[in-house]
Amino acid sequence: MKKLWIALVVLCGIAQITKAQDTLAKYILTPKEKPSPQINGAKIFGVRPGHPVVYTIAATGNRPMTFSAKGLPAGLKLDSKTGMLSGSVNKTGTYTIALSAKNALGTATRNFKLVVGEEISLTPPMGWNSWNIYATKLTQALVLANAKAMVSSGLINHGWSYMNIDDVWQGKRGGEFHAILPDSTTFPNMQALADEVHAMGLHIGIYSTPWIESYGHHVGGSADNPEGAFSPVKENVPRNKKLFPYKIGQYTFVDQDVKQFDKWGMDYLKYDWSPNELPETKKMFDALRAGSRDIIFSLSNSTPFASIGDLSKVSNTWRTGGDIRDSWKSLKPRVLAQDKWAPYAKPGHWNDPDMMVVGWVGWGKGPYPSHLTPDEQYTHMSAWCLMSVPLLLGNDLTKLDAFTLSLLTNDEVIAVNQDPLGKQATVIARNGELGIMAKDLSDGTKAAGLFNTGDAGTQNMVLSWKDLGISGKYIVRDLWRQKDIGVFDNEFKTDVPQHGVVMVSLRKAK
Missing domain, CATH: 2.60.40.1180 (Golgi alpha-mannosidase II)
Structure with missing residues (x-):
């Protein structure tokens, strides 16, 4: 009888989810994708001199598709089968490149600007972050599965690119740089993961904190001992009060950690502590700039508005508030209340009201369909695109229903977010x-x-x-x-x- 009851509960749950999916499908507003080629995504991309270009042309349409480009600067090449640009450019300047995507039904062309200079992230980053779906249950296998889904679902063809690992990947310090190494039980080979993600035409990101201990109780970027030895504190210590272990230690390991991020090939760093302050921000910014590749630098969380004038100059994105949840109570205050931050937003520097809570979320206790209604999810996506803020999905990409996929693949809506002018509504x-x-x-x-x-x-x-x-x-x-x-x-x-x-x-x- 007990087994029968459990089976009935499971079936009822499946039936409710199926009903919810059917209901969501009725709200699909995006026209179906056309089989002829269309080039999407950012029209401009920034890279520093001599640093590797990591960019994949986002294009929809029937495959096979071939790509070509006119006006490539010296040092840059295009893979005609994948649309991946690679190489590096030493000479500063703006290069206008004519991109083409061709299939059996036609050819699409678009001008693309490559800006070689000091500014990167010339449009808000688009991608995925692990926290809102997996929280502390994250593993290398889950990141890889979502990266594969980013490609197989076609999201990559609309400009979605970053696969960002949040907290709890950290193990102990060691290796050639005496840097944070991954937890060998959950992330057995970070280098292999980064290589696989890049091979798919995507970017990859990582997480750290200047504190001794991260929010998820893993090793941070500082310590009160010169070896950087770490033992998590399980007591209920107030966060954000500069108390041990949520404080900056006597010894910092920023340079060592960045060298390791650089070697792995990381493209994005979420740096998480509160309050965000200039000394730690500037130290990390300088270390990232001294590296051999571009790493987008994102501050989290609840950036003090009084300091944003200085902080915005040495970071690419910054959180304008606390953590979001999949409720109207959490979303509503972020929609019409970001105006005071607008003067600090411009190409290369973006306000961030937090990650997205559409699709299947869960924070390690799911997954389950977002509690936001369809109209609330349209509000979420519309506001984020109008405000030109980072679009970082927090859902299970292996469970993309038709409604969520339509929500995330409307190229006219996305183009408002990725507009080269970079103005915040x-x-x-x-x-x-x-x-x-x-x-x-x-x-x-x-x-x-x-x-x-x-x-x-x-x-x-x-x-x-x-x-x-x-x-x-x-x-x-x-x-x-x-x-x-x-x-x-x-x-x-x-x-x-x-x-x-x-x-x-x-x-x-x-």
């Missing part, structure tokens, strides 16, 4: 729980999101040309449905569902 109109964010795009158009964050059901909202600083007739395009709605003069009115959004672009009518 700000609130241009507000009426209680109704708010409109808008920004300029590099092609001269404008993008706007009409957000209904209230609990009173569907609301009619008005996007006024006066608030946008424009006049005359404009073509309004629904970016989620990828279709023009019509020509409007002075304003655009639409119904917006509860906790939902209408995301549009406006271009001047001829």
Whole structure:
């Protein structure tokens, strides 16, 4: 009887999940992918002189597909079968490269700018982070499985690229650099993992902290002994109070750790402690810059606003608040409340309201479908794209349902996030729980999101040309449905569902 009851519970759970997936499928707004080639993703990429270029052309369409490029600078080459750019360029400058993707149905072309100089991360990083799905249960096998899913699902063809390992990968110090080495039981071969991820055309990232002990109770970047010996503290010690073990130790090992990250081939570093302060940030920035490759430098968490003027100059991204959860209570305060951070956002430097909580999440206790409703997930993706912040997925990529896949593969929505101008949308109109964010795009158009964050059901909202600083007739395009709605003069009115959004672009009518 007990076995029968367990079986019934499991079947009921499966039935509920299936029903939830069917419900989500009804909310799919993205048109189906076309079989002819289309080049997607960032139109600009920054690399430092002499550092390796790690970039894969994001292109949808039927395979096989061949890639070509005109105007490649000396030192750079393109794999015609994979679309992977590699090599390095020593001479600073901006190089305009004409990219092509060809299959049996046609050819797509697009200009691509390679900027060789001091600035990297010229568009917000797009990828995945392990914490919101696996938390402390992370393993090398899980990272690899998600990297393979990033490719097999086609997300890579829309610009998703970074596979970032969060806390709990750390073992003990050792090796040729006396750096943090991986836990041999969960990450038996970090070098092999990095090589496999790169071979797929993806980037890989790593995690550390300047504290003696990380949030996940693993070794940090400092110690109170010169050997860096570490024993986790299991007591309930207040975090963020500069108390042992959540403090900077007398001895730091930043240079040693960065040398190891560099040798593995890491492309991204999440540096996690609170409060984020300038001495530790600058020390890590200098160590990363002295390396042989570009590593995006991301600060976490709850960056002090009073210090952002200095911190933003020596980091690529920084968290503007605490950790997000898959609830409206957690998401809502981040949607229309980032304006004060906007002056510090620009190509190479991005505000970060935290990772994404769409799809199957779990924090090591799942996976389960996100508790956000479909409309709330559209709000999540729309706000993050309008604000030009990092798009780091926190879900199980091996469990991508049709709705989540459509949410993450709308190239017109993603293009707003990856726009080369790098402007953060700000609130241009507000009426209680109704708010409109808008920004300029590099092609001269404008993008706007009409957000209904209230609990009173569907609301009619008005996007006024006066608030946008424009006049005359404009073509309004629904970016989620990828279709023009019509020509409007002075304003655009639409119904917006509860906790939902209408995301549009406006271009001047001829």
